[in-house]
Amino acid sequence: MKKIIYLVLLLLVNFSFAQIDRVEPPFWYEGMNHNQVQILFYGKNIAQNTVSVSNNVVITQVQKTENPNYVFVTIDTKNVAAQELIFTFKNGKKAFTQNYSIKKRKENSRNRKSFDSSDMMYLIMPDRFANGNEKNDSTPELQEKGNRNLPGGRHGGDIQGIINNLEYLQSLGATALWSTPLCEDNDKGYSYHGYGQSDVYKIDARYGTNEDYVRLSAEMKKKNLKLVMDYVTNHWGAEHWMFKDMPTYDWFHQFPGYKQSNYRMTTQYDTNASAIDSKLCMDGWFVPSMPDLNQSNPLVLKYLTQNAIWWIEYADLDGFRVDTYSYNDKEGISKWTKAITDEYPYFNIVGEVWMHDQAQISYWQKDSPIAKIQSYNSYLPSVMDFTLHDVYGNVFNEDNPSWNDGMIKFYENFVNDFLYDNPNNLLIFAENHDTGRFNQNYKNDISKYKMAMTILATMRGIPQLYYGSEIGMAGDKGKGDADIRQDFPGGWNSDKNNAFSASGRTEEQAKYFDFTAKVFNWRKSKSVIHNGKLMHYLPDNNVYVYFRYNDTESVMVVVNNSKDKQTLKLDRFQERLGSYTNGKDVISEKNFELKSELSIDGKSSIILELK
Template sequence: MMSINAQDNRPSRVEPPNWWVGMENNQLQLLVYGADIGKTNPEIEAEEVSIEAVHKVENSNYLFIDLNISKSAKAGEFSIKFNENGKTVAKYEYELREKTTQNRGFSAADLIYLVMPDRFANGNPGNDDVDAMLEKADRSNPNGRHGGDLQGIMNNLDYIKDLGMTAIWVNPFFENNMKDYSYHGYAITDFYKTDPRLGSNELYKNLVETSHEKNMKVVMDVVVNHCGINHWWMKDLPTDDWINNHKKFQTNYRGSVIADPHASKYDRNRFSTGWFVETMPDLNQNNPFLANYLIQNMLWWIEFSGIDGMRMDTQPYAEIDFVTRLAKRITEEYPDFTILGETWLQKVALTAFFQQNSPVAKDYNSHIPTNTDFPLYYAIKTGLNQEDGWTTGLAQIYYVLARDFLYNDAHKNVIFLDNHDLDRFYSSVGEDINKFKMGIGILLTMRGIPMMYYGDEILMTGLEHTGHGNIRKDFPGGWDSDKRNAFTEQGRTDKENEGFNFVRKLAKWRMQSNAVAEGELTHFVPENNTYVYFRHTDNEAVMVILNNHPEESRTIDGARFKEVLDRYGNGKNVMTGETVSDKSTFTLKAKSVKIIEFKK
């Protein structure tokens, strides 16, 4: 809240817009923005809040104020006076709220559903076009805004829950006031504001609360590497080094250079400081004020919204020491909070480098406990489409898993068959329902935290090279004008219902399987087009058998698996409910997966 004298309109922004008492770290740095606000001297009227330092930077329209909030401070408001030439020219009422307490975090017991809000469902057609926003809705443009929003997600939470999902990851919903191609959410123009075409901050908070009421968690998608070219500060940067490479020098996208001991300084610098694209300036987290701003922004959203975890976009692109500092600061405040780093790298060792306590990173520790498992993604996609050989077909999966020793904890990896940047899984396996079921079977039984992309359950299609709009199509039935509603059984085709029912049954079963949520992984070398692995605890085991031959069934000798099978009693086929008492042989049809649950 701001009160100003009649001759002055400063400040126009104070960020974070509020804070909390009861935080573990009692330091707070305010960014204050307004015409020549840097020429004023701030003063605080509060007994338990004090100014530690005032930083005046090269742009006089900014002030950075370091506050110390006493551990005994109470929730409420206090005044910040801005004085100039001995006179108070502006006064700002800053609010402190009481910090909440709640359990947070997600784990391998969860199944995450990734939703792109603009493409999922339009719950409020009234916000499709907003006067202050540059881009208007146009469903005829695959790369334009289509009108989906947070209310659309809320309207379909029961569908997501009934599908067997326990967590929702929503692509960025922050303001993206860009001329075009802004629907994806990664060109942020205000880090503290929900895009009004998607809803409001309060609506997002309501989405989190409603999800929690339905026993589902929420993962926020955050961006610290870059912002949108139309971000409000781009027209009036606080400092010249607030962003990197003002000439829009583009990154080389080679995340391997961070871990590569032979990488040139040139390549590393281009990767870390180059712009992601020409409309997304690269933020310089080596600037201490920007670093504080981004860290506090993450903390603000965690506390304001009540989310359970964060997915950090493009983790390797941000300055690696900043990432460590960010992760440690979040963990300091919220020890059970889960941070997922996007590490889009093809090799296990390169991915493992960016995980917390990595055995391959030498002196570097990211403190990011959870990472995206792209090596396993590539292995599953390629393996199901290849003819089996010594290193091909199902052996692709085997060899990736055989390198799990490079991770601190591979069970914390997030595993997936596709996402908003990749070919739709059903398309990547040639729209073959049998390969689709094999992939889903692997995803929902493999070590790690599984994630599914919206619409995969109804066999949505799209190839990345044809344009991102084709891998981010609207969910059928999310708009009132849609000819069919795939949120309902009646609105789906027979083939779509086959995919949906397979996913739903396996996901529902997975919710009660301790072996999949907590168990160890034991696998056996692929032989004769087959691959067998177990997830097991002391009391139960899940046996997964894959036959990758395109035409021939396979019968395998159960004696090979006695070291695991002899510890348990009879089994049950998860998909058919059939009792499995004979462990001597197991037979599979061509291109199929069989999942058997054994208990003591």
């Protein structure tokens, strides 16, 4: 009897000792280029153990830190087929095991096609888009509860709401979806934006589950839509479990503790910058609630790299948008980006580089002619064209053109395309979730919206549309971010106006939607727009004329920002008109003879397919 009691007690001791709270990545895949897999095991005093693994898999490194609750075990998965591995942790006579899966990889996963200039990317704030499952608006394990009456609160939009409205995206002409972060953000308040993540391997329960996210990806692929994840490399949230029990002191940038970034991204390449200014840009925290990650720490960089690759493989992703790209450690983020594009050669990543000079933005694009001066390469395929966004800000109110005002601003923006290695791979936009609302800026003048969308739909690059603009949604950034991130009408069962359906739209909403859908659905099949050449002409009387053309097609775009009707002498454009004698306007569907003159109404645009 005593022997039985002893054995039971021994088992209980070993069971209580065998405590692993987290394993990250939770599993891996066979046949990956990234085959040196660093597995984080987390549990009380786990570092006191020796580690071994089954099936002749080689452990190439066991790394322990000053925190005994962590151990980082690197295994070589090259030529290791899909199977279940068993890790054994042993401390003296005490031992326990942990299963670990190597899963079969999706066929041809490495060569997945990503988003490109043939796409129109639709940006949503998921909490504000559509509530498909009211049961998950609040969850017991997360601090902030659903409260749609609070402008900056959780409103209940979720993954199911996105799935329910994929046909809406199709009807609009969108081909790719960029959702702001969906991973868990457990801040006490104002957590709906998702940029203060508390667990980067877990979808926020108020949006759904990891399985729901995988289902979203699968449903989108059935409809030929691409899923782009908003990835954050620069910072996590203060509620992140690893911030509360740091693996190493330098996992996050310490001063000690918090010190705010100076936000001066120019210090990253300024040859005259002081060391302290450069350090505060890269290492300073974005805000006090977002501890800044230290990508120069090899453990951190490996963790972020594997997490990104894991999500691509697990959720079958089609691209990344990377938040605050130029605030990261410059060398670290370059290694992170290259590791991902080495794994997936055709995978597109667009970085947020919020600057107001083309040379400075170009610096961050892969193979930049500017960055080559300093022998730097970010390996980032795409950057966001913030200088074009700047042009959109007030140009359509500038009725009296001058040397610097009016449509010359568009012209001058595209003049600087020579600074980019690949202008076709720039993300172009009139607004996003952080900027002023276009329709607010222009007091819902639909003629100005139509001119803006004409340029967005026909210019080089990848057009991005911010949710709700296509139905005239506005919002005053001066009242706070919540006002530019209002709920999409019809996304909640209690909404009286359902703009997701043609029958539910108001007359005004329909005008916006119909125009947007017409130009972007037309764009879908137009390779001359996707990758054709651009020739533009100096604006005259506030009229901007440009051509998109290739060997077989030519499109003439005319945007009249003047209040008055304008008549153009066509001999000026003979270089591109050549033998074309007429054109059909995509917008009005009218035919235009192209003999000596072309007239266009004030504050309007035409897109002529030349014949």
